Amino acid sequence: MVFSSIPFIFFFLPVFLILYYLVPYKVKNILLLIFSLIFYAWGEPIYILLMIFSSVVDYTNGRMIEKYAQNNQKRKNLFLIISIIVNLSLLGFFKYADFLIGSINSLLNINIPLLELGLPIGISFFTFQTMSYSIDVYRGDVKAEHNFLDFMTYVSMFPQLIAGPIVRYEEVSKELKNRSITAQGFADGMIRFLQGLFKKVLIANNIGYLFVIASSMPNNEMSVVMSWLGILAYTFQIYFDFSGYSDMAIGMGKMLGFTYPENFNHPYISKSITEFWRRWHISLSSFFKDYVYIPLGGSRVKKIINVRNILIVWMLTGLWHGASWNFVLWGLYYGVLLLLEKFVFNKILEKTPNWFKHFYTMFLVVIGWMIFAFDDMTILKEYASMMFGVGGVSFINNHALYYLKNYLIIFILAIIFSMPVYKLAKEKLSKVKNTKSVFIISLIIYTVLFIVVVSYLVNDTYNPFLYFRF
């Protein structure tokens, strides 16, 4: 089930929340677990077993690692290795097997049949969560969870199950046992959820459709301008979709009394690629930093080893986003850019004016999304050459003019809301004396936008779930 849908907003969520607030405190975790399983089973009735399996394995590993922590280093190691092997095998088998087979086939020119398994939704999120739990127990960063139902609740929690943020066990372990559930938490969470919903339905879906148009347009109707419009549309779609999803997750977490980590911090205002990655999908980059980069030695090693570490991390980051070569390329692209910024032109970049820093960053980010958007290398090449006017498409034509005009307002809105305007407005409004009128205006905005969202959802418009590859 996706958040931005009629069944979720009008049936699943209200029924769940009413029950959640009514039942006694002790039962709340179990209720959350049951509803999370229903939520997952809604789209993936079979693969739910996989998630339960992953939870059982890591629950056991956690207990065993704890048991042997003091007196048996070998066994302690063994259970950590089991956790890593099991989780990576699950991921490898369901997510990467066909990619591997396909690559071997084309490399050796043979024809091993593909497995053609559907990718279980959220598998990259829950395997990472359970694995990080075992590692944290091993390192002694957290205590092992003794209550299996609580552990299972942590793994399956529906708000962040299918699109993040990646919540580590240590971040919610206290709240799993003891959290305060208040009316204010519900209200603040609801506001955050609505903001995410508006981002997803009103901006991401709307502008995303322009990319669908551009990428399916016959070559003889394409133009340089159209190809840029398409990829810019995709750039905004993926930000508003993904950060909207994170907002909804964080908001629902608040309603339930959980504090999830922030996942996006206005990435498109960055002045360098390094800064961009501190602001984009924060829970993922910090995951790779803590569980791959630092264990490999991080930056406290010889320069050449450091370069290797960075490239490994970014190749894996790319691969995490989907089992296809363009994602590897996308990851390495960022690895190389970050290396360049780190070792070559950080000094030069510092001296440039701010507008150049923004332009430089966004240009590279947009090119990055171009690589990300096309998993077929031939189509990617074709699209890229159109963007740079190679291959004889016209610079601009009627189609481009039409779509430019039709999507101008939504582009302007997307640009405005990529910047921290909400934060700014909140600060400014906190100084306003007449709080009543501020309240009335915000009430009208939220109500009207919510009704518009419902009208889009009822209408069965373009409403994709972009993370089915993750």
Added chain:
Amino acid sequence: MKKVHNRLIAFVVSLIILGLFVLFIFMPKVEFSENENRYLQSFPKFKIKDFIEGDFIEDLESYLADNFPFRDGFMSIKTLTEKVIGKEDINNVYLAEDDYLIEKYNNPQNNDKIIEVLNEFNETVNYVNMNLLLAPTSIAINKDLLPKNAPTYDELETINYIYNKINFDTIDTYEILKEKNKDYQMYYRLDHHWTTFGAYYAYTKYAEANNITPYSLNSFDIKEVTNDFNGTLYSKSNDYTRKSDSIHTFALKDISYEVNYVSKEVIKDTMYEDSYLTKKDKYSYFLDNNHPLIVITNNSINTKKELIVIKDSYANSMVPFLANHYKKVHVIDPRYYKNSISDYIKENKNIKDGLILYNVMTIDSDLGILGIK
């Protein structure tokens, strides 16, 4: 903003959610949407197999969307929003000038297939004088009304491409429709069909090509039967701000007909079905919507000649003109007529003329005509 304000906003939105939830549970469900002219999804039966394959969930989700309270109202809110943010097309319909809604024409996919099928069909009944009429739609004739730079594929190009490769007679209507559109409305503003005027001028071209003298416009008693027609494009775009259409009939004095709706075993004396004029789907006034086979007999004419029309709904408003020149007109809609049409022609020895009449949009997607035999 104060903290209490968040609570109030959350309260109001929660009320909206719960209110709609309660309304959904208690509101009576409708089976058929007049506005969208389709049956709505009913509550799906639970079967383990459907559940595992995801069909159950999918049907359940369409059930919820289809039966959502104030569905039509919400759809118009969406259209309003789209207009506010500057969109000039909605659900494949251009919001054109002069209150016109114009359906987009996309690149045709099946031109060669159509040519092959039709030529083959003509071979099997080559003793009939067969004609092909591919009608342009509003987008070709009302091109000037489209939003600036609106992308569209050229219908005339498709028509010419097919006509060039067809081995029997073809009838051009583009020029006359374009010309007469200055005087009369050839297409409805809010529906994808041509008007009775459009059908009339297309009929004159058919008549010319087949040595028939068409009746002149002023020999008809022209009557407006409704001025409140909101057609398919109105429903598709949900833009309710535009002027409704009128529907006209062209009647000749002293001709009586017998109209036999064969599959329903109903015989009438008129080609018009008044009951539709009070409903949403008013174009069905012509020939009672679509039937597999209709046989219209002209009681007032002295000829033995019969005509077969193989058609989509564009023909429904043109057949009344043709019925004035033949003893019988056999009207077959291949979407619903499942037997062999060539066998039917063999059985009816007086069929001398044939007309295949489609608009250029439907012929590309219509499975009936692609399976014609």
